[in-house]
Amino acid sequence: MRRNWIEAAAPLLAVMVLGGCATSKDALMPRGPQTMLDVWNQETGGGAGGALPARQLLDARQSLRRALTEADVQRAPAANAAYTRTAANEIYRQFHRLPNPDLVMYVFPHLAGSDPVPVPGYTTVFPLYQRVQYAMPGERLEDY
Incomplete structure (x- = not known):
């Protein structure tokens, strides 16, 4: 019964896909009378009669x-200083080291x-993680 349903659905699916x-293409996206060059010239003010759109663009920019x-002139040096390399900026660490706790072990x-x-008993210290992470x-805000 189930096989009959699959055999009936397969040709129907193939007909729909085909x-x-x-x-x-022309039925889905009909072509208008304008070419891409016409649209470009109309929108950018180029080509024939482009003086009016070019003037409008200049007025909009002005x-x-x-x-x-x-106040803008006073703020400019402070704003630019944030992007300038200084000795203080070079020393500041952008990538902070994550804590690597020391483990203390007593050897009997x-x-x-x-x-x-x-061998007498002694105490030794070693880091928890093998590598520095x-x-x-911005991930951690505390200094170490």
Whole structure:
């Protein structure tokens, strides 16, 4: 029963897929009378009769321009200093080291070597992680 349903659906699916390929491009996207060059010239003010759109573009640019105020002139050095390389900026670490805690281990007194030599008990320190890990900028805010 299930096999009959699949056998009936397969040709129907094939007809639908092939029917989609039979549609023409011009029926889906009809071509207008303008070429791309005509659209470009109309929108950018180029070509014949382009003086009016070019003038409108210039007027729009002029309306967006403004003169610098005294406050803008005062703020400029401080704003530029953030992007200037200085000794303080060079020393500042952008990628901070992540903490690598030290583990303290006590070694009990023992005998070592082929000739049993007594070794007194001692304490040693080693890092928890094998390599130094770094944080991405802004990932950790605390200094270490």
